[in-house]
Amino acid sequence: MTDSKPFRGSQETAMTDSKDCILGDEIERIPRELRIIFGNLLLTRRLEERMEEFSIDVPLSKSERHMLVHLGVPRRMGRIAEDLNTQPSTVTAVADELERKGLLERARDPDDRRAWKLRLTDRGTAARRDLIETTVAKFREITGLDAKDMDDLAALMDRVTARILETGFPKGLTL
Structure with a gap:
């Protein structure tokens, strides 16, 4: 039963x-609000647990996976640190590992030659695409939601996200 x-x-x-x-x-x-919070927490934890299984030809840490997702376009290291509410030294350490693995490269920012931008290599772009596709598949598997429910949930979460970001990025959300 x-x-x-x-x-x-x-x-x-x-x-x-x-x-x-x-x-x-x-x-x-x-209260429904607590059920929503708890459900979101369970979903996030289960997804993180399942993403530990993700691999390409080299293992990737959680921080490395997060950085790959945030590098859809070349970005300044300082901006990544700011957006992820983490120390620049943390971004540097993760970037060093991804660079060592051949997934990203550093280039001078053409708008400010003192600053560095991170950009994915072709291999990094492929890894990012695979990571996103795997995450989407795992999300669908975990939630069991149909397309309409997924659209409804996405619309609600877009509203929640916009509302939260009106006051800035939450503290403590890090690589």
Whole structure:
């Protein structure tokens, strides 16, 4: 017997107390906002867990995967650090590894010769494309949402994202 209600713990727990859920209360009593937050947290953690399996011909750390995603166009290292709310030295260390792996290269910024821009190599562009395609596939697999639900969720999350970014990038979100 499986329990179709959200946020159930182990099947054994679900079967012994059908109103108990992983949030420690009857699911009907938990405000929808907390259910949304918790569901988003579970989704993020599961996706991160599954992305550990992603690999090309060289292993990539979580930070390296994040940087690849943020390099759809050449970007200044300082801007990446600012956008990801991290230290420039962290960006430098991750860039060093990606450069060593042949996935990115540094070039002088033509608008400011003192600054460096990071840009993906052809190999890095292919790795980024594969990473995004894999992430999309894992997301679909994990959520089980159909196309309409996915469109609805994307529209809602676009609104949430825009609202949050009106006040700037959240602190603590780092590589």
